[in-house]
Amino acid sequence: MSVLVVGASAAGLTTVEALRRKGYREPITVLGAEWHPPYDRPPLSKQFLCGDWDEARTRLRPDTMLSALDAEFVLGDSAVSLDADRKLVQTAAGRSLTADAVVIATGLTPRSLPGPDLQGVHVLRTLDDAAALRKDLVESERLVVVGDGVLGAEVAATARRLGLAVTLAGPQATPLEAQLGPTVGGLLSELHRAQGVDLRLGAAVTGLRAVDGRVSGVQLADGDVLPADVVVVALGAAPATEWLEGSGLRLDNGVVCDANCRAADGIYAAGDVARWQHDDSLVRLENRTNATEQAICVAGNILGDHQPYRPIPYFWTDQFAVKIQVHGRPSADAEVTVAEGNVADGRFIAHYHRDGRLVAVLGWNLPKQTRVHREHLVRA
Amino acid sequence: MKIIVDQDKCVASGQCVTAAADVFDQRDEDGIVVLLTDNPPEDLAADVHQAAAVCPALAIVVED
Structure with missing residues (x-):
């Protein structure tokens, strides 16, 4: 038997570690779109962005531990298609990879604002995104964060620590309100205001202003323009499933899986991209803990556990x-x-x-x- | 078995304590991991490996 893991982030790496820990000794291939060895994402908006941690500190595992897994890591190449019946993955660099079991762990693609690419406008998903944002932040004075969820609020907090003037703009009445409700959202508003963040909440962003190809402000629906040297767009992300169009898998806000995280015979999904049957509904979770726990469940099911995935979800956020x-x-x-x-x-x-x-x-x-x-x- | 924890990486989730309460604890003030023993008895090995696996910061390393 052989296993191919598509995605070399937390869910992908955890799948490999769990397979080895459970005694699986046969070949494993891990395909990662980025050149970086597996790294952790939660520090990107916090310790890495503020400069407390360097790139090496974000590594999920050191080289010695990766080598000990005896898996082939194919990095810097991304999957472009899957034939689910043949369990055949084609890559951008022209590789054809097959295995007896395929794990889909390709994560998310951040949403961006429509319009031309402008200097100074960032999304934050990858290590390279974070490095580019950090470089811009340390040379800038005014940041506008578009998006009032977890990521937007964390970036706003980190940028305040770096000494920037920060405006947080978003459609909700309070930060994180959709997830945590108005009571806790109200406390987050107080926290950010007390730390000097200018909150423009309940505000619809209609576009960006630019001068000579560089962003100069954020346009709101009420006519106001928020001046900015740097803009972070944190409007959520979509499951990275474009490469699975035509694969034969059911795609609906993620890779649709049964209760055991199985998308088809011999094909599984784990992490942000997976939407699985949990009690009466399909559930997809975007958090760090889910990447690990779901990957452990998938590894077991590849080896015949037949276990449904029934987590108690957990997430955390650090702000100020x-x-x-x-x-x-x-x-x-x-x-x-x-x-x-x-x-x-x-x-x-x-x-x-x-x-x-x-x-x-x-x-x-x-x-x-x-x-x-x-x-x-x-x-x- | 030897356990190494990285308190700087720890995010205070407490997942390790849930997995192996005889080996891990959390500081009262900030929830950061505290190792109760760095060389626990072998019958706790499975729990310790589970704790290392579920840590959302991969702040626990177990050397067999």
Whole structure:
């Protein structure tokens, strides 16, 4: 038996590590679109962007550990098509790769704003994106972040640390409101304002202004223009499935999989790109922990475990001196109550209830206790 | 078995404690990983490897 993993980021690498740990000794090939060996993404908007970590520190594993996996890493080449019946992947460089099992872990492609390419406009997904953004930030004075989700809020916080004047613009009434609701979103608004971020929330961005091919501002629907030397577009991302058009797999906001993360016979998906059957609905999660946990499940299922993937989702975000940790599946319409600590002290745990049932716990600067509260979710 | 933790990389998720509470703990103030023993008994090996695998920062290395 042989395994081909398409994607060399957290989900791809974890699949390989889990296969080896479970005793699989046969050939593994890993195809990565970037030249970089596997690196971690959460630090890109934080430790790497602010300059605390260099590129080497973002590596997921050192060379010695990668070599010990005895897998062939094919880097700097991307998949352009899959024939699901033959389990045949063609690459941009003209390679034809086949295996008995194929794992799709190609992640996400960030959304951009329509219009011509302008200097000073960035998205943040890859290490190269982050390096280019950092270079621009340290030479600039005014940043506008377009997008008020996790990534946008983290970039805004990091840029403030770097001393830039920062405006955070987005369609929601408060940052992260769609994920965490208005109560926590309101606290995030207060946090960012207290740290000097100019919030332009509830604002529709209609376009960019430019001078000589370089961005000069962000145009809002109400007519205002936010002046900018640098703009970060953080409007979310789409599953990287274009290469799978015509593969025979079902694509619908990701690679659609059964409960065991299997997209077709011998074909699996893991990480941001995978949308799998979880209870009554199809679920796709974009977070770092899911990449690992889903990849471990997939590795087991390749080896015959027949295990459904049933995680308690977990994500975290660090903004200024605040660490927010979320277990479960919160939603904007859930009822939020403080279960430990208090908001005024800046250290608390909130419970999210929907239809009378506990669906998520959120910790605000209380990491150890947040893990303890996760147990309530396990029981619920 | 020898365990090495990188407290600078640690993101305080506590996943390691959930996997192997006899080996890992978190600091009270910031949740950063604390190693209770760097050479645990062999019967905890599976739990320790699981902890290293699920760490979302890959901040735990286990040397057999």
